[in-house]
Amino acid sequence: xxxxxxxxxxxxxxxxxxxxxxxxxxxxxxxxxxxxxxxxxxxxxxxxxxxxxxxxxxxxxxxxxxxxxxxxxxxxxxxxxxxxxxxxxxxxxxxxxxxxxxxxxxxxxxxxxxxxxxxxxxxxxxxxxxxxxxxxxxxxxxxxxxxxxxxxxxxxxxxxxxxxxxxxxxxxxxxxxxxxxxxxxxxxxxxxxxxxxxxxxxxxxxxxxxxxxxxxxxxxxxxxxxxxxxxxxxxxxxxxxxxxxxxxxxxxxxxxxxxxxxxxxxxxxxxxxxxxxxxxxxxxxxxxxxxxxxxxxxx
Numbered sequence: 001x002x003x004x005x006x007x008x009x010x011x012x013x014x015x016x017x018x019x020x021x022x023x024x025x026x027x028x029x030x031x032x033x034x035x036x037x038x039x040x041x042x043x044x045x046x047x048x049x050x051x052x053x054x055x056x057x058x059x060x061x062x063x064x065x066x067x068x069x070x071x072x073x074x075x076x077x078x079x080x081x082x083x084x085x086x087x088x089x090x091x092x093x094x095x096x097x098x099x100x101x102x103x104x105x106x107x108x109x110x111x112x113x114x115x116x117x118x119x120x121x122x123x124x125x126x127x128x129x130x131x132x133x134x135x136x137x138x139x140x141x142x143x144x145x146x147x148x149x150x151x152x153x154x155x156x157x158x159x160x161x162x163x164x165x166x167x168x169x170x171x172x173x174x175x176x177x178x179x180x181x182x183x184x185x186x187x188x189x190x191x192x193x194x195x196x197x198x199x200x201x202x203x204x205x206x207x208x209x210x211x212x213x214x215x216x217x218x219x220x221x222x223x224x225x226x227x228x229x230x231x232x233x234x235x236x237x238x239x240x241x242x243x244x245x246x247x248x249x250x251x252x253x254x255x256x257x258x259x260x261x262x263x264x265x266x267x268x269x270x271x272x273x274x275x276x277x278x279x280x281x282x283x284x285x286x287x288x289x290x291x292x293x294x295x296x297x298x299x
Contacts, residue, residue: 025105035128039069111265120292
C-alpha cells in the first residue's frame, strides 16, 4: 500500500513538472502604415482568446508603443490570431504560429486610415497616392470581355445658348399678302470628342496596394492581359453604342498573366508580379465578378 502511494505521488509530481515546463516564447513586432511603411504610434495589439494585449494596466512595454512596437512574453507555443488597430484606422487580422523549435516570433502588422478611398495606390509615398483610372469612364458595357473601352467618345453635351430667332413682322406681307417667314434657328455646334487617356507608364515590376470597396470573404484574383485595339462591333457582348466603326481597347484573353495577391489589412491587398512589355489591362475580381480594371503600358 505504501509503495502504491509513493508511486502515485511520484506520477503526480512528474505531471505537474511537465505542465510547468510548457515551452513558451516571445512574440514581438511593429505596427506600420502600409502606404508609407512608417510606424503607427500608440496602436492597440492583442491576440484572440488569450490574455495577451497592450491594453492591460500592467503591460510592461507601454513606452515602446510610441514607436509602434509591441511585445508579448511567455507565450505558449501554438497557433494564434494577432490583431492590430487604432481609433479611425482599419485594423488587421493575421494568423501566426510558433513551435518548440522556434518559440519566438517577430512580425510586421499593418493598419491604415479609414479615410483612404477604394482604389489602386502607389507604395513608398509620404502619403497615400492614388493611381488615377480616368479611362474607365469610356466603358462600352461589355458583359463577357474583361474590359472594352472606346478610343474616343463624345464629350458631355452642353446646351448651346443661342439667341432667340427674330419674330416675324406681322405687318410685313409678301407679294401674295402672306406673312414673312421666321428666321431659321442657328445650327447646333458639332459635338467634341474626348480621346481615351493614355495608359499609365510603369516598369515591369508591379508593386501596388489595392483598397477594396467592401469586405468580401472570397479571395481577390488579379490578372493582366495584353491590350489590343479592335472594333467594338466585333465584340458581340458589348452594347451601349450603335456606331459600327467605333474602335476600342480590349484584352487578349489568350495572353494572360497571373499576379500575386497578398493580404495586408482588412480590405487592403498588395498586388505584385512581373508585367509583360507593352500595353496591358489589369483585372481585379472576386467570385468571377470584376471589381476594377486598369490600363498600363509597360516599358
